[in-house]
Amino acid sequence: MSAVVPRVLSIAGTDPTGGAGVQADLKSIAANGGYGMAAVTALVAQNTHGVRSVYRPPTSFLAEQLHAVSDDVSIDAVKIGMLADVEVIETVREWLAAARPPVVVLDPVMVSTSGHRLLDPGAEEALRLLLPDADLVTPNVPELAILLDREPASDGDAVVDQAQELARRHGVRVLAKGGHLEGPDLRDALVEPDGRVSDYRSPRIETRNTHGTGCSLSSAIATRRGAGATWSDATDLALRWLSESIRHGSALDVGGGHGPVSHFAGLWARGGLDTMPSPDEIADEWWRSTAGVRDAIDGLDFIRSLGDGTLDRRAFAWYLAQDALYLREYSRVLAQASRLAPTPREQTFWITGAHAAVATEMALHEQWLGLGEGVPAQASPTTTAYLDHLGAAADSGDYERLVAAVLPCYWLYHDVGSRLHPLGVEGHPYRDWLDTYAAPEFAEATRTAIGIVTAAAAGAAPLRRAVMAEAFRASAAHELAFWRAPLDAVAAR
Numbered sequence: 001m002s003a004v005v006p007r008v009l010s011i012a013g014t015d016p017t018g019g020a021g022v023q024a025d026l027k028s029i030a031a032n033g034g035y036g037m038a039a040v041t042a043l044v045a046q047n048t049h050g051v052r053s054v055y056r057p058p059t060s061f062l063a064e065q066l067h068a069v070s071d072d073v074s075i076d077a078v079k080i081g082m083l084a085d086v087e088v089i090e091t092v093r094e095w096l097a098a099a100r101p102p103v104v105v106l107d108p109v110m111v112s113t114s115g116h117r118l119l120d121p122g123a124e125e126a127l128r129l130l131l132p133d134a135d136l137v138t139p140n141v142p143e144l145a146i147l148l149d150r151e152p153a154s155d156g157d158a159v160v161d162q163a164q165e166l167a168r169r170h171g172v173r174v175l176a177k178g179g180h181l182e183g184p185d186l187r188d189a190l191v192e193p194d195g196r197v198s199d200y201r202s203p204r205i206e207t208r209n210t211h212g213t214g215c216s217l218s219s220a221i222a223t224r225r226g227a228g229a230t231w232s233d234a235t236d237l238a239l240r241w242l243s244e245s246i247r248h249g250s251a252l253d254v255g256g257g258h259g260p261v262s263h264f265a266g267l268w269a270r271g272g273l274d275t276m277p278s279p280d281e282i283a284d285e286w287w288r289s290t291a292g293v294r295d296a297i298d299g300l301d302f303i304r305s306l307g308d309g310t311l312d313r314r315a316f317a318w319y320l321a322q323d324a325l326y327l328r329e330y331s332r333v334l335a336q337a338s339r340l341a342p343t344p345r346e347q348t349f350w351i352t353g354a355h356a357a358v359a360t361e362m363a364l365h366e367q368w369l370g371l372g373e374g375v376p377a378q379a380s381p382t383t384t385a386y387l388d389h390l391g392a393a394a395d396s397g398d399y400e401r402l403v404a405a406v407l408p409c410y411w412l413y414h415d416v417g418s419r420l421h422p423l424g425v426e427g428h429p430y431r432d433w434l435d436t437y438a439a440p441e442f443a444e445a446t447r448t449a450i451g452i453v454t455a456a457a458a459g460a461a462p463l464r465r466a467v468m469a470e471a472f473r474a475s476a477a478h479e480l481a482f483w484r485a486p487l488d489a490v491a492a493r
């Protein structure tokens with residue numbers, strides 16, 4: 001069973017400038033959605049101009065690296081690059097026989113782009129013997145010729161002929177790369193062991209940044225295949241990614257010779273560098289952003305006297321009348337959230353809230369609205385302002401903004417309600433009211449609303465998340481104003 005993130009091991013040499021070898025492999029694996037690992041065959045002192053020297057550590061140590069990985073990690077794919085000499089080839093062959101990785105892509109690295117040997121001249125036969133252990137071999141034009149012991153092909157058809165010959169001889173799939181041929185059009189050919197050919201054509205990109213394209217391509221194919229794509233899809237996906245990365249290579253300023261490709265350019269452009277907060281982090285941050293508003297609510301005479309039962313009944317009646325007006329409209333706002341909801345679960349949640357809001361309004365009416373003389377039938381400026389804010393969010397058709405705007409109606413009410421509730425002793429004049437917003441169903445609805453909104457915010461792009469946070473913060477401020485209004489209105493009469 002391959003993992004969602006395929007675990008891909010590169011067995012290759014190094015490039016301290018990061019454009020080729022294991023350094024390029026690790027970037028390519030990551031850029032194609034894999035978890036990259038690397039066992040080093042040889043240390044190469046090279047840069048964008050060329051190879052200066054090669055140090056090949058004892059192969060016993062390569063074997064130790066390989067077994068350290070395979071003893072611990074389930075490997076989904078292996079990419080093999082520079083093998084340096086016969087001893088290294090033998091070591092890798094023995095390890096392959098023991099570890100049996102499910103996908104093996106062999107890039108038969110022999111000569112660097114700059115013309116330096118990366119494989120001993122005498123090691124070619126040993127490399128040929130390794131071919132049947134691979135699922136895919138990815139030679140360029142000169143490597144294909146050496147593996148066949150022929151002259152290099154000089155046109156695309158000759159390349160395909162040679163690739164078919166190699167595939168047949170060794171019973172292996174071959175991707176023959178056309179990068180070394182002249183001309184404006186590039187052709188790579190995937191040849192099955194039975195000789196069937198798939199062509200991949202693309203325009204040649206005018207650039208000096210082609211160092212490490214072979215390393216990068218073979219790692220990308222191994223990764224895509226390790227994730228479960230067919231060989232043909234894996235090749236197609238990897239080539240598309242490579243073209244994009246070659247196109248952006250010139251935007252890098254790395255070295256004065258043949259520079260590297262830009263492995264992550266496409267991801268940077270499409271995904272940006274922003275981190276994504278978790279829903280819990282959003283909940284914490286948004287809640288903290290309302291600390292001032294919550295302190296102010298707690299400090300209101302209305303809240304204090306509502307808690308201890310000394311609140312002027314006219315003020316309470318005024319508040320309830322405004323709340324009844326508010327709830328009818330708020331119910332419509334929640335119905336709009338239901339209408340815009342992306343999932344049936346959310347659709348159900350908001351429509352249930354819409355129903356509860358009108359039901360509560362009717363119950364309040366029945367119980368309390370006989371109370372007061374001078375109860376206003378008109379929405380106060382404060383109520384109007386709050387409803388305008390919610391109405392604008394509802395009318396925008398922007399679900400994320402809308403649900404962020406309604407969240408304080410749950411969260412702040414639950415917060416105030418659950419803190420005032422213990423004061424609602426026997427005989428408390430507002431005990432029924434104190435019970436409503438401390439009820440377990442309202443606590444549950446609040447938790448669900450927080451979950452829906454913060455999950456949406458976590459998944460939103462930073463600018464969208466900022467719009468949501470602002471809608472939330474503005475509603476919290478309207479909540480404060482709503483609690484402040486009744487005593488002011490009664491005092492002004």
Ligand SMILES: Nc1ncnc2c1ncn2[C@@H]1O[C@H](COP(=O)(O)OP(=O)(O)OP(=O)(O)O)[C@@H](O)[C@H]1O
Nearest residue numbers: 113140177178179180186204205210212213214215
């Ligand atoms: N200028 C270019 N424009 C578009 N694609 C290119 C260009 N150069 C190389 N490629 C692609 O990059 C891949 C590698 O090609 P190439 O034949 O150069 O392999 P290589 O010689 O093994 O690479 P390396 O430079 O790493 O040694 C191929 O798929 C090829 O089509």
Ligand SMILES: Cc1ncc(CO)c(N)n1
Nearest residue numbers: 013014020021082112212
């Ligand atoms: C280590 C290493 N592997 C492969 C190549 C081929 O580009 C290179 N230059 N260096």
